[in-house]
Amino acid sequence: MTRAKPAPPSPRNPSQPETASPLTSLPVKTRLLLLVWILPLCALAGPATIKIDIDHPVAAVDPRIYGVFMEPIGFNRPELKFNTLYGPLYDPKSPLADEHGFRRDMIEAARELQLTQMRWPGGNFVAGYDWRDGIGPKDKRPKRMELAWGVVESNQVGTDEWVQLNQEIGTENVVCINMGTGTLDDARYWVQYCNAPVGTYWADKRAEYGHPEPYAIKYWGLGNEVDGSPWIMGYKNADDYVKFALEAAKVMRLSSPGTKLEFIANGPSNYKDNLDWVEWTWTVVKNLYGVADYISMHRYWDNTEDYHVFVGERAMDLDERIRIIEGQIQAVDAIRKKKPMYISVDEWAPPFRGGHLSTLALAQYFNAFLRHADSVKMANYTLLTSLLSRDPKTDATYRSPTFHAFKLFSTRCRGTSLVTAVNCDTFRTTDHYAHIPYLDVTSVYDEKAQQVIINVVNRHKDEAIATDILSVAGSFSGNATVSQIASDDITNKPYTYEARESYAPKTEQLPANGTTLHYAFPAHSFTQIVVSVDRK
Numbered sequence: 001m002t003r004a005k006p007a008p009p010s011p012r013n014p015s016q017p018e019t020a021s022p023l024t025s026l027p028v029k030t031r032l033l034l035l036v037w038i039l040p041l042c043a044l045a046g047p048a049t050i051k052i053d054i055d056h057p058v059a060a061v062d063p064r065i066y067g068v069f070m071e072p073i074g075f076n077r078p079e080l081k082f083n084t085l086y087g088p089l090y091d092p093k094s095p096l097a098d099e100h101g102f103r104r105d106m107i108e109a110a111r112e113l114q115l116t117q118m119r120w121p122g123g124n125f126v127a128g129y130d131w132r133d134g135i136g137p138k139d140k141r142p143k144r145m146e147l148a149w150g151v152v153e154s155n156q157v158g159t160d161e162w163v164q165l166n167q168e169i170g171t172e173n174v175v176c177i178n179m180g181t182g183t184l185d186d187a188r189y190w191v192q193y194c195n196a197p198v199g200t201y202w203a204d205k206r207a208e209y210g211h212p213e214p215y216a217i218k219y220w221g222l223g224n225e226v227d228g229s230p231w232i233m234g235y236k237n238a239d240d241y242v243k244f245a246l247e248a249a250k251v252m253r254l255s256s257p258g259t260k261l262e263f264i265a266n267g268p269s270n271y272k273d274n275l276d277w278v279e280w281t282w283t284v285v286k287n288l289y290g291v292a293d294y295i296s297m298h299r300y301w302d303n304t305e306d307y308h309v310f311v312g313e314r315a316m317d318l319d320e321r322i323r324i325i326e327g328q329i330q331a332v333d334a335i336r337k338k339k340p341m342y343i344s345v346d347e348w349a350p351p352f353r354g355g356h357l358s359t360l361a362l363a364q365y366f367n368a369f370l371r372h373a374d375s376v377k378m379a380n381y382t383l384l385t386s387l388l389s390r391d392p393k394t395d396a397t398y399r400s401p402t403f404h405a406f407k408l409f410s411t412r413c414r415g416t417s418l419v420t421a422v423n424c425d426t427f428r429t430t431d432h433y434a435h436i437p438y439l440d441v442t443s444v445y446d447e448k449a450q451q452v453i454i455n456v457v458n459r460h461k462d463e464a465i466a467t468d469i470l471s472v473a474g475s476f477s478g479n480a481t482v483s484q485i486a487s488d489d490i491t492n493k494p495y496t497y498e499a500r501e502s503y504a505p506k507t508e509q510l511p512a513n514g515t516t517l518h519y520a521f522p523a524h525s526f527t528q529i530v531v532s533v534d535r536k
Contacts, residue, residue: 134158180234
């Protein structure tokens, strides 16, 4: 629950006579309209209340929301020659490379975050990709024109290398097939190469190349952004997409005798100011419900110089889109009553090369996933190589506050998401977004440790918010551990290598005894509190 609170009136000296305000000469209706617009902009942040109830769960947090996406995105411009895969992640000539050519700094960072799954090889890249180009001896692999990004693809990282990378990190494979220029044969043969036992052509090829045991890859994406008519190769309308996806799922399942496959259907990515994306998603849900286990959703955090739009409206937009897809799934589920379909937000990211505001956006992404833990069961951050920041002068990598915020979620928020009641002031950006809470809050209960993890983003631009955190079903005990990422910067100035030693979250211990914990959350900050709860 939230409340919009106007600013308190300024004190007046009783000895001074009242003077007429310019507003008093205006009609009453006009004055009221002006107050509606002006007061939310100048209001001070009032006190807030957060209620935590360990007996009121949303759902178990699926660890697969802590996944990443990886794609070889190439740039070949006079001012920028760069590839997100070749060099930053795969570079056999680098002194940081392991025996397989992958950079140890990236692998160590991924392990530190306890990532659970990785989606590969695309992305727009996959819409023109022939997986057969990326198997066999590396010196025999063809170089191809890569049409999505306009570069040459060397195919030095293919199926076996992607699987090897996931093994080194400890993540599950999520393979996205080519549903742009690809065929049903391309799809079924790829599954056979990965999952079939030796004794047939493609499985024997896998064994010939050094991998006799099936990879047993469970998760397969049925295309990438096929709805993206302005940019994707092999665009299909929703009806044509579901026809192809149904047949692809059929032949892929038949090609994997020892591993039960789970499919991620192609949800919305091409958002316009109309209902096209809603109608696309509705068609996919209706036709692939009972076949696909997930429907994807791609949503990137659009940049803007308007602070309140960035920290507030963008978050509301994300939450709205998740709720719309949830509603579509629930409508079909109420009639069909088959196995559930969940949401996979398999491409998401705050603005790249950003700073503190991008970190607040990342925290709000995870808060959205936790708030919708009953429906969002998989998510993939774009990209693996974006988790570490990079010094443009030396190519050295470092851990920015964005990395640390990711880690606070991925290593701690692994239990049960809780319904979290928040009572705080609100602000507006438009008539539609007229009641945006200053506090964005989620909580997770770790039953084994008997601890609650409370995640709070204070969206207020200028003011700290004094907050009472109330435990409904138990008492706080011991010391609460507070981890905080705050900054004076509200312009999203990029992080720098030179300041890397200052980027670790600030931590403190607070005594926590009784049913109430008091804390003031700094302006434009992310705070995580871990505290024990003893049941009543």
